[in-house]
Amino acid sequence: xxxxxxxxxxxxxxxxxxxxxxxxxxxxxxxxxxxxxxxxxxxxxxxxxxxxxxxxxxxxxxxxxxxxxxxxxxxxxxxxxxxxxxxxxxxxxxxxxxxxxxxxxxxxxxxxxxxxxxxxxxxxxxxxxxxxxxxxxxxxxxxxxxxxxxxxxxxxxxxxxxxxxxxxxxxxxxxxxxxxxxxxxxxxxxxxxxxxxxxxxxxxxxxxxxxxxxxxxxxxxxxxxxxxxxxxxxxxxxxxxxxxxxxxxxxxxxxxxxxxxxxxxxxxxxxxxxxxxxxxxxxxxxxxxxxxxxxxxxxxxxxxxxxxxxxxxxxxxxxxxxxxxxxxxxxxxxxxxxxxxxxxxxxxxxxxxxxxxxxxxxxxxxxxxxxxxxxxxxxxxxxxxxxxxxxxxxxxxxxxxxxxxxxxxxxxxxxxxxxxxxxxxxxxxxxxxxxxxxxxxxxxxxxxxxxxxxxxxxxxxxxxxxxxxxxxxxxxxxxxxxxxxxxxxxxxxxxxxxxxxxxxxxxxxxxxxxxxxxxxxxxxxxxx
Amino acid sequence: xxxxxxxxxxxxxxxxxxxxxxxxxxxxxxxxxxxxxxxxxxxxxxxxxxxxxxxxxxxxxxxxxxxxxxxxxxxxxxxxxxxxxxxxxxxxxxxxxxxxxxxxxxxxxxxxxxxxxxxxxxxxxxxxxxxxxxxxxxxxxxxxxxxxxxxxxxxxxxxxxxxxxxxxxxxxxxxxxxxxxxxxxxxxxxxxxxxxxxxxxxxxxxxxxxxxxxxxxxxxxxxxxxxxxxxxxxxxxxxxxxxxxxxxxxxxxxxxxxxxxxxxxxxxxxxxxxxxxxxxxxxxxxxxxxxxxxxxxxxxxxxxxxxxxxxxxxxxxxx
Numbered sequence: 001x002x003x004x005x006x007x008x009x010x011x012x013x014x015x016x017x018x019x020x021x022x023x024x025x026x027x028x029x030x031x032x033x034x035x036x037x038x039x040x041x042x043x044x045x046x047x048x049x050x051x052x053x054x055x056x057x058x059x060x061x062x063x064x065x066x067x068x069x070x071x072x073x074x075x076x077x078x079x080x081x082x083x084x085x086x087x088x089x090x091x092x093x094x095x096x097x098x099x100x101x102x103x104x105x106x107x108x109x110x111x112x113x114x115x116x117x118x119x120x121x122x123x124x125x126x127x128x129x130x131x132x133x134x135x136x137x138x139x140x141x142x143x144x145x146x147x148x149x150x151x152x153x154x155x156x157x158x159x160x161x162x163x164x165x166x167x168x169x170x171x172x173x174x175x176x177x178x179x180x181x182x183x184x185x186x187x188x189x190x191x192x193x194x195x196x197x198x199x200x201x202x203x204x205x206x207x208x209x210x211x212x213x214x215x216x217x218x219x220x221x222x223x224x225x226x227x228x229x230x231x232x233x234x235x236x237x238x239x240x241x242x243x244x245x246x247x248x249x250x251x252x253x254x255x256x257x258x259x260x261x262x263x264x265x266x267x268x269x270x271x272x273x274x275x276x277x278x279x280x281x282x283x284x285x286x287x288x289x290x291x292x293x294x295x296x297x298x299x300x301x302x303x304x305x306x307x308x309x310x311x312x313x314x315x316x317x318x319x320x321x322x323x324x325x326x327x328x329x330x331x332x333x334x335x336x337x338x339x340x341x342x343x344x345x346x347x348x349x350x351x352x353x354x355x356x357x358x359x360x361x362x363x364x365x366x367x368x369x370x371x372x373x374x375x376x377x378x379x380x381x382x383x384x385x386x387x388x389x390x391x392x393x394x395x396x397x398x399x400x401x402x403x404x405x406x407x408x409x410x411x412x413x414x415x416x417x418x419x420x421x422x423x424x425x426x427x428x429x430x431x432x433x434x435x436x437x438x439x440x441x442x443x444x445x446x447x448x449x450x451x452x453x454x455x456x457x458x459x460x461x462x463x464x465x466x467x468x469x470x471x472x473x474x475x476x477x478x479x480x481x482x483x484x485x486x487x488x489x490x491x492x493x494x495x496x497x498x499x500x501x502x503x504x505x506x507x508x509x510x511x512x513x514x515x516x517x518x519x520x521x522x523x524x525x526x527x528x
Numbered sequence: 529x530x531x532x533x534x535x536x537x538x539x540x541x542x543x544x545x546x547x548x549x550x551x552x553x554x555x556x557x558x559x560x561x562x563x564x565x566x567x568x569x570x571x572x573x574x575x576x577x578x579x580x581x582x583x584x585x586x587x588x589x590x591x592x593x594x595x596x597x598x599x600x601x602x603x604x605x606x607x608x609x610x611x612x613x614x615x616x617x618x619x620x621x622x623x624x625x626x627x628x629x630x631x632x633x634x635x636x637x638x639x640x641x642x643x644x645x646x647x648x649x650x651x652x653x654x655x656x657x658x659x660x661x662x663x664x665x666x667x668x669x670x671x672x673x674x675x676x677x678x679x680x681x682x683x684x685x686x687x688x689x690x691x692x693x694x695x696x697x698x699x700x701x702x703x704x705x706x707x708x709x710x711x712x713x714x715x716x717x718x719x720x721x722x723x724x725x726x727x728x729x730x731x732x733x734x735x736x737x738x739x740x741x742x743x744x745x746x747x748x749x750x751x752x753x754x755x756x757x758x759x760x761x762x763x764x765x766x767x768x769x770x771x772x773x774x775x776x777x778x779x780x781x782x783x784x785x786x787x788x789x790x791x792x793x794x795x796x797x798x799x800x801x802x803x804x805x806x807x808x809x810x811x812x813x814x815x816x817x818x819x820x821x822x823x824x825x826x827x828x829x830x831x832x833x834x835x836x837x838x839x840x841x842x843x844x845x846x847x
Contacts, residue, residue, distance in 0.1 A: 049701075049790075056619060127620065130586040167574055203629050204792035205703055230701050230790035234685065239790075242692040242700045383803075413564020413805055432577050444578050452568075452578050 044526050045224040046507070047244070049236045050251025053229060054207035058166045059251045059519040060227050063209060065170035065192035068119075068163040073514040074332060075434045077164045082111060082171060082193065092155030099146040105173035106197040106212050113142035118174045118181060120150060125183040133162030157470060164435065166517040195522040196225060205229055211522070220525035221509075227251065237261045240271065240502055246526065247503035253433075253516045257500040259386060262319045270505050275498040276512035277321065279328040280433030282385070284378070284394070284426045284492035285445065289455040291425050292374060297356040299489035302376075303342040305349035305401040306394065312495050315389045319500065323493035326441075326486045327431075333438035333478035340486050342493070349401045360402050367402035375404040376425035381415035384428050390494065391428070422455035430497055433516045438478040442466045446485055457490035532833055540829065544822040548815060555814035556604065559807050560597050566805035567593055570618050573804060591617055604811060613812035618804050623812035627794065631816075633703055634793030637785070638778040640713045645720035646771060652721075653728025653767075654760060657736060668725055675722025680781060684715035684788045701790035712789045716781055720774050727770045731763035738762070765835055772828035776821055 054060050070080030079085055086097045103111040117140045123129070124137035136159065139151040152159065163169045172192060177185030190198040195216065196209040209225040228245060230236040233256045236248045249257040257265075257273075265271045286293045293299050308322035324341035327334045353359075358367035358374050367374040378394070380387045388409070395405040405426070410418065419427055432440030444451045447466045448458035462484055469477035485491075503510060506527045513520055567587035571579035579587075588594045592603065607614050613623035656668035691711060692700035702708045735741065736759050744754045783795035794813060801809040 130583070130590045132580065132582050132586065135586060202792075204797065205790075228702060228790065229792065231787040231796050232790075235688065235701055235788045235790065238685070238688045238693060239700045242688070242696065244692070244700050244702075411564070412803065413562065413569055416565070416568060417563035436577050440577055444580070450580070452581060452584075 043224060044220065044222040045226055046222045046521060046524055046526060047226045047228065047246045048251055048521070049228050049230045049239055049245040049248045051229070051231050051233065051236070051256050052252070053204045054201060054227055055203070057251060058170075058517045059253065060207065061170055061190075061192075062166055062194070062513070062517070062519045063196040063225065063521055064190055064194045064198055065172065066194055067166055068169045068171055069160065071164045071435045071515055073434065075437050075515075077160050080164075082116075086160070088160070092157070093152050095150045095152075095159065096143065097148050097150070099148070101146055103193055105175070105193050106191050107173060107175055109173050109175050109191075111171075111193055112145050113148050115174050116171075117142050117148050118183070119171050120148070121183045122172075122174075122177065122185070123168070126177070126185060127187070128168055131162070131168045132156070133159050133165075134168070158439070161435070161439075166515060195520070199224075216522070220527070222521065222524050222526060225521055233258050234261065237265065237502070240265075240504070241268065243504070246507050247501065247510065247524075249499070249501045250510075250519055250521075253499075254430075255385060255497055255500050257502055259316045259319045259500075262500065262502075263317050265502050271502055272505055272507075273500065273502045274510070274512070275319070275500050277328065277330070277496050277498050278433035278516040279331055279437050280497045280516060281323050281326075281328070281431040282390070282494040282497050283323070283326075283429055283431050284494065285429050285453060285456060286489075286491055287422060287425050287427075287455045288457040288488075288490060289422065292358075292376065293425050295356050296489055297352045298358070298374075299492075301349040301352040301356075301401065302398055302403060303489055303492050304345040304352070305403070306342075306397050306492065306494075307344045308342075308494065309344070311390070311393050311397075315393055316386060316495065320495040320498055323495050326491055326493055327437070327482050328496060331437065332475040334482050335475070336479045336483050337486055340483065342489075346401055353402060358402070365402055366399075366404045373404060374402065375406055377423075378405050378407050378426040378428070379415050379418055379424045380407060380409045380428045381412040382409060383412050384430065385497065387428055394426075420452070420454065424455075426492070433497075435515045435517075438475075438482070439470055442469065442478070442481055446481075446490065457485065457488050462488075533830055536829060536833065537826065540826050544826065547822055548818045551818035552811050552815040553601070556601055556807060556811040557597075559802070559805055559810050560600070562805065564805050565593075566617055566807065567591070569804050570806070573618075593617075600807070604808065608815075613815070614808035616801070616809045617806045618801065618809070623808050626797065626809060627813060627816055630792055630794045630797055633791055634779065634782050634786070634795060636709070637712055637716060637782055637791060637793060638775065640709055641717035641720060641778055642771060642774065644713055644717040645724050645774070646767075648717075649721045649724025650728045650760075650764075650767060653725045654732055654755065656725070656729045657732030658755065660733070665729075668729065672722040672726050675718050675720075675725075678718065680715050680719060681784045681788060683718055684711070684785055687711045687715055688788075701788075703790070703792050708789075712785050712791055715788075716778065716785045719781070720778065723770060723774065724767060728763065728767050731766050732759060735759040735763040761835065765832060768828055768831050768835065772824055775824045779817060779820075 048060070050057060050060060066081045069083055070078050072078050082100055082103065084098045084100050086095055088095050097116070099112065099116055105111065105115070109115060120137060120140045123131070123134040128134050133156060136152045136154060136156045137150060138153045141149050143149050170192065172187060174181045176187055176189045176191035178188040179185055190201065195212060197212045198207060199210045200208040206229065207227040209227070211223050214223065230239055236245070236256070237258065239245045240248050249255070262273055266273050286299055288294055288299065308324065312318060312320050312322045324343065325334065325337045327337070329335070329337045353367055353374075357369045359369070360366075361368040378391060380391050391407045395407060398405050418424055432444070443466065445453040445456045446458065446462055448463050462481065465477070465481040465484055469481050499512065499516060501510065501512070508525045508527060509523045511520070511523060565584065567584045568579060571583055571587060592600065595603075604614055615621065616623055616626055619626065652664070652668045652671060656665040659665055688700045688711065691698040698711055699708055741754060741759055744758050782791070782793050783799050785791065786793045786795040798809070798813050801813070
């Protein structure tokens with residue numbers, strides 16, 4: 001049978017067509033991309049990549065909104081852009097706020113007693129009413145044009161701190177809800193008092209911002225921000241390397257830049273990598289109520305049996321700082337932890353285990369007591385940064401001192417349920433950072449009735465220390481509570497989860513904010 | 529033939545409705561009884577820290593999550609019959625809005641990947657069957673092997689590395705013009721190309737060995753006519769079946785591809801909702817995806833009837 005040669009020719013033509021389509025589209029893409037990055041009429045646009053929709057993340061909103069009160073790098077509440085001062089009544093029920101003058105929202109609405117009172121009423125009756133602080137509000141009244149008074153239903157010590165929370169206390173305009181000025185209206189537009197206003201927002205894709213006061217952006221400072229959603233952290237690194245975005249890692253409070261990518265980026269002459277500590281620790285929480293770790297000697301042993309320096313160097317590319325204490329000693333509320341660090345000492349760890357009656361018996365070199373092997377269940381919730389490699393490392397390190405670790409990786413919801421039941425010996429967890437520090441871990445984990453960690457270390461003396469610290473707010477009282485926790489070996493601190501930003505070399509003037517949730521891009525410029 | 533389609537629809541639609549209903553109740557039940565409290569998970573996601581018990585209780589009361597399962601499901605069904613799929617616990621927006629905002633992007637990606645798979649897969653498959661052991665056939669086998677063995681996420685990252693970072697001719701992420709569609713389509717469609725290619729080749733080999741093909745050649749018909757009008761038409765039924773089944777695979781496969789390319793589809797949002805135990809979103813999205821899947825299957829059944837009259841209701845497949 002005669003074969004006609006049209007088939008190979010057609011196939012070749014098809015290949016050529018597909019190839020031509022890719023190249024053509026590529027050229028179109030390139031021109032579009034070039035158009036994206038071109039600085040028309042000296043308009044400077046910064047392209048930021050983040051892992052989630054603009055409306056679901058706090059950080060990018062911090063360029064659009066101001067928070068009612070501000071915080072400093074030590075997590076202390078301070079006056080900010082909107083409020084100049086405040087005072088509290090002796091009974092803890094009434095707060096009087098002095099507002100700054102001459103501030104207006106992006107649409108021209110004045111920031112004054114009316115809009116401030118409306119904001120707090122909206123918080124207590126509208127979509128934010130489930131926030132504990134706002135649920136305590138009984139009444140808001142205008143004293144004069146720039147003074148308001150807030151009355152609570154009952155004293156709430158964390159009220160002022162809550163007003164510096166970026167997530168729930170960023171101030172919106174009364175005209176940004178539907179219907180305008182209604183106390184329970186739903187937000188329909190992004191109108192704040194921040195340095196940038198939202199020009200365009202496409203859900204789940206992007207948001208475009210323009211500087212609200214163009215005069216404040218004179219010189220080389222950026223005029224616009226273009227925010228793009230890239231959920232995958234590795235893809236965001238690729239986008240930065242490809243020049244499709246200018247900066248990554250800043251639009252999320254978790255560290256979204258993969259640690260293992262850091263050395264590669266640091267070797268790239270066109271990329272700068274910066275780190276900032278917020279005191280947020282990756283820790284292994286311990287079951288101090290039941291099982292082997294209810295014995296303090298075992299808790300001390302496993303802490304001394306872990307070489308944190310090696311862990312950080314080999315597993316995290318030295319992109320993180322090892323943690324030797326339950327809270328970062330760099331802060332004033334942990335000033336007395338010096339000299340109590342959990343240093344690597346495997347011999348002392350073995351001695352402690354011997355003293356506790358756990359001795360090596362079998363060929364597997366796992367310690368035993370009363371016929372029971374020293375086996376610890378280690379729950380690792382999925383999604384915790386670097387969790388897999390760290391878990392295997394801990395397993396191998398503790399085996400050297402005769403402790404067997406059973407790693408149980410669970411979906412985060414399932415892991416949380418096991419945590420509530422106390423079905424673990426060890427549980428991987430990321431702790432609080434500024435502004436959650438210093439009270440966060442104390443109230444959330446180590447107070448016997450306030451927190452949600454039923455088998456963490458609790459006792460009456462610690463409860464008293466925590467309650468005193470919360471009541472006085474004094475650094476030395478917080479420090480006393482943390483020292484007590486440190487001496488009880490209540491957890492196994494691993495490393496400081498530093499926030500990592502990576503940006504193109506042309507980007508200048510980027511600085512980290514005082515809070516892990518903060519982000520101010522108004523000081524950034526792009527070199528031509 | 530047109531008269532057969534209403535009969536086919538009358539048979540299929542009741543089963544389709546039952547399937548959709550069962551899929552939604554199953555999704556809602558599984559998520560409800562799965563470990564993990566949505567209030568705790570969502571509040572933790574918002575701030576990065578564990579919420580207090582008081583905050584969890586406030587959230588649960590605010591969203592009716594303290595109610596027993598049957599009450600919550602009844603409320604969801606009541607909403608459904610009034611045309612609402614409820615409100616997302618995580619975003620606070622209507623579930624239907626979340627779906628309609630994102631689904632077009634997923635649809636474009638899945639359909640483009642399927643079109644690419646059909647065009648490339650059937651072309652190479654037919655050529656491979658016509659020229660067994662030729663260079664084209666060897667190339668086809670190579671593509672088929674690669675497609676089934678390369679994970680889509682790895683291929684996606686490789687494509688970004690080549691076309692975005694090194695060649696700098698295609699964007700590494702984003703949603704917009706045709707240039708944004710090329711890399712995700714290639715990454716998503718590669719597995720489907722190999723599957724369609726294999727099944728086309730096998731079906732065509734069977735069809736080309738049938739008597740009617742030799743008869744057609746004996747009549748003096750040109751090869752193009754024999755292949756396209758006779759052999760391929762008969763060989764296309766399993767290809768259509770495979771393509772119909774692959775729609776589900778593609779909708780599932782978009783999750784990772786959307787994540788890597790920052791593609792604003794339903795995949796990543798649904799995955800996050802599952803992690804958050806956002807019952808209304810999961811149940812609503814499953815219901816809508818099941819509806820789409822059922823519609824696609826009905827269309828495939830109609831296509832069968834168009835391709836092969838023996839497949840019509842009451843038709844004799846052995847006739």
